[in-house]
Amino acid sequence: MTTQQLRPIRGVHNAPLEEFYTSGHRTCQGCESALVLRLMVKAAGPRTIVLGSTGCMYVANTTYYSTPWVVPWMHTQLGSSGSAATGTAAGLKALMQKGKMRDEPINVISFCGDGGGVDMGLSAISASLTHPEYNHLVLLYDNESYANTDIQASGSSPWGANTTFSPPGRERRIMNTRWKKNTAIMLAHGHPKSRYFATGCPSYSLDLMNKVRKALTIGGPTFIHTFDPCPKGWDYDPKYSHELGMMAVEAGLWVQWEMEDGKLTYNGPSRMIATGRRKRRPVVEYLKRQGRFAHFTEEDIAYFQAQVDEMWEKWGTPGISSVKLDLTGDRA
Amino acid sequence: MTTYAVEVVYRGVFQKTLSRNICRGIVLAAHKEGKVGTAFGRYGDSPERNGVPAKYFAVVADDRIELEESLAKYEPKEVDVTICADDTLCRGLESWGWYGLQAINALTKENGTLIVTSKQTPESLLEDIHRTDTPYNLAILSGPASFSGLWVYKDDHTDVRILGALAKVLPGLVGLESYCQAIEEQWKSGAKVVSARRSYEQLHVRPVEPGEGSSAPRFSFEKPGWEEMKEALVVQGVAKGAGFRGGDGGFQAGRSEVFKKFSTRTMRPVINFEICTKCTLCWLQCPDTCFDVTPDGLYDVNTEACCGCGVCEDVCPVPDCITMVGEEHFKDNFSQYDWYQRDKEGYRQWLKGITAAQSAQKRSHGLHHWGQYQEELAAAGRGDNDDN
Numbered sequence: 001m002t003t004q005q006l007r008p009i010r011g012v013h014n015a016p017l018e019e020f021y022t023s024g025h026r027t028c029q030g031c032e033s034a035l036v037l038r039l040m041v042k043a044a045g046p047r048t049i050v051l052g053s054t055g056c057m058y059v060a061n062t063t064y065y066s067t068p069w070v071v072p073w074m075h076t077q078l079g080s081s082g083s084a085a086t087g088t089a090a091g092l093k094a095l096m097q098k099g100k101m102r103d104e105p106i107n108v109i110s111f112c113g114d115g116g117g118v119d120m121g122l123s124a125i126s127a128s129l130t131h132p133e134y135n136h137l138v139l140l141y142d143n144e145s146y147a148n149t150d151i152q153a154s155g156s157s158p159w160g161a162n163t164t165f166s167p168p169g170r171e172r173r174i175m176n177t178r179w180k181k182n183t184a185i186m187l188a189h190g191h192p193k194s195r196y197f198a199t200g201c202p203s204y205s206l207d208l209m210n211k212v213r214k215a216l217t218i219g220g221p222t223f224i225h226t227f228d229p230c231p232k233g234w235d236y237d238p239k240y241s242h243e244l245g246m247m248a249v250e251a252g253l254w255v256q257w258e259m260e261d262g263k264l265t266y267n268g269p270s271r272m273i274a275t276g277r278r279k280r281r282p283v284v285e286y287l288k289r290q291g292r293f294a295h296f297t298e299e300d301i302a303y304f305q306a307q308v309d310e311m312w313e314k315w316g317t318p319g320i321s322s323v324k325l326d327l328t329g330d331r332a
Numbered sequence: 333m334t335t336y337a338v339e340v341v342y343r344g345v346f347q348k349t350l351s352r353n354i355c356r357g358i359v360l361a362a363h364k365e366g367k368v369g370t371a372f373g374r375y376g377d378s379p380e381r382n383g384v385p386a387k388y389f390a391v392v393a394d395d396r397i398e399l400e401e402s403l404a405k406y407e408p409k410e411v412d413v414t415i416c417a418d419d420t421l422c423r424g425l426e427s428w429g430w431y432g433l434q435a436i437n438a439l440t441k442e443n444g445t446l447i448v449t450s451k452q453t454p455e456s457l458l459e460d461i462h463r464t465d466t467p468y469n470l471a472i473l474s475g476p477a478s479f480s481g482l483w484v485y486k487d488d489h490t491d492v493r494i495l496g497a498l499a500k501v502l503p504g505l506v507g508l509e510s511y512c513q514a515i516e517e518q519w520k521s522g523a524k525v526v527s528a529r530r531s532y533e534q535l536h537v538r539p540v541e542p543g544e545g546s547s548a549p550r551f552s553f554e555k556p557g558w559e560e561m562k563e564a565l566v567v568q569g570v571a572k573g574a575g576f577r578g579g580d581g582g583f584q585a586g587r588s589e590v591f592k593k594f595s596t597r598t599m600r601p602v603i604n605f606e607i608c609t610k611c612t613l614c615w616l617q618c619p620d621t622c623f624d625v626t627p628d629g630l631y632d633v634n635t636e637a638c639c640g641c642g643v644c645e646d647v648c649p650v651p652d653c654i655t656m657v658g659e660e661h662f663k664d665n666f667s668q669y670d671w672y673q674r675d676k677e678g679y680r681q682w683l684k685g686i687t688a689a690q691s692a693q694k695r696s697h698g699l700h701h702w703g704q705y706q707e708e709l710a711a712a713g714r715g716d717n718d719d720n
Contacts, residue, residue: 012611039616291482
């Protein structure tokens, strides 16, 4: 089972000039998910097949007779990014074994949004991660709502955020009260034969590109979850897309990490926070820049901050996993 | 037996609530005069994208049968009034669901009216607006474009000021008094009624003769049906790209020929090549792959692909190296790098002037912090911004 040996990119000046996801997509101004795809395939290189499940990054990229893709791509249904990845990798392998195709390592990347990955496609992704014989990467780009269909709440919409499914309410407070975020660690816990899991953010472009390269080089099924500010659904000036991604990481709301063969490391500012060399920024600085949180009261802000504090102060793996080991108690 | 149709051409998401308010206002006012109407967004524009041009329609008829008959056409093929809520749309619009560049007045009827909210003169706007074969009127509602976001609305009275203007240019649709009643009922605001009346009085209308206006080409191309498409391919891929301007050095990405995105832009990055440190960030962080890498390691904006998000200005570590400048200062999609190579001194002088002009203006693309709109409205004197 061979893969392309993609070397880490050392410094932005060594980033490949070639583009395999270029202009001609119909996304919003300042769309960070488009940037994720651009960086993803820039890192992966020309011998790559991309599969996309329904969502902004499918609809806006491949409307009638036009596309920004330079590499081959295919649309797949909303819940089936995992199945498409396994199927394509298996198909390529079979064709090569039968001699119907030149035997060479081809990157297979399947992407899905948070609707496709955190909600409905989760089981298919999980299934794809149980097939160590196939090489592929599932990339989950998370803009925290069903942004393509005009901002409905998804499983990963943050607590309190205004969406068309969770308005703040005029008479009575409605709000989104759910809290679910750590999809990558959730998947990492249950699929011991998959060798690589990571989170990323396009504001840290080099880190993201190197994670994609590592995932494709290591072999077997791999998974990356990215955090993409969305100017439309989050309601802010598109100019600040890059800045908001950095703020979320610096506030400890989004944690940058990777797990290679079961060994977990924090990256970038998250590493500084985890090792105590840097203080987390107050979450309110991040919240008050976005219209989707404009209805927040002082109590809401305090609650939000308390949730983030708990992630870092109480969890077994700070900011990442709430699993704690306790060998003293025995209820049997 | 008359049916009236009005379209609002607006910036997707930034002016979504504004255009909905205008079209709802028209229909509610029509009810006051015993007419019926309907307000709807164009199907092909949904889901909207930030800044991408979109349309909202209001159709009003004397009775329900007549209305249903006109709606069988699915969306109006011609309109009595086109309302352009942002003057940078005057150069034409490329909606995300349709192809090519459409003139702003493409649907405006003979002797119809184009209302533009703008701080420019009619003559300056007519340099952008495509010429037509039939006469029409150009009405200018003095004021800046009103931008807000999906969740927080900037209530600067632009919605009712446009309704007041509409009463002036198309009194047959609905009269001013009916608009004022509807506004009072809908928004419970006397101040908004005053704003509507004031814009009715102050509206400036200029007749436009056939042949007046811009002759700039409208970019369009063949749209193949499914039978003409290539076998096993729904969409053709994009070329890989090559060196800068086809040469050996640098890199110029291949780009989609059928969707260019520049009509989404209200501001464009202007680059001071002399202080650029070649840090790569503008190029690397651009979601739209706009930057061409020149052989000497500088970055030239491809203005056909740039949609003006402003991320490059934000990530650039050198102060004043990249400045976002309002689109009203430009007439075409020229290459700044080519100009700089040709005439360095001329470029320097232009750059100095244009960045100074921009620093006097404010960027209005949505929310920067909570409470911002209230602060801006208070500073402008509660929405009465028709004098600035």
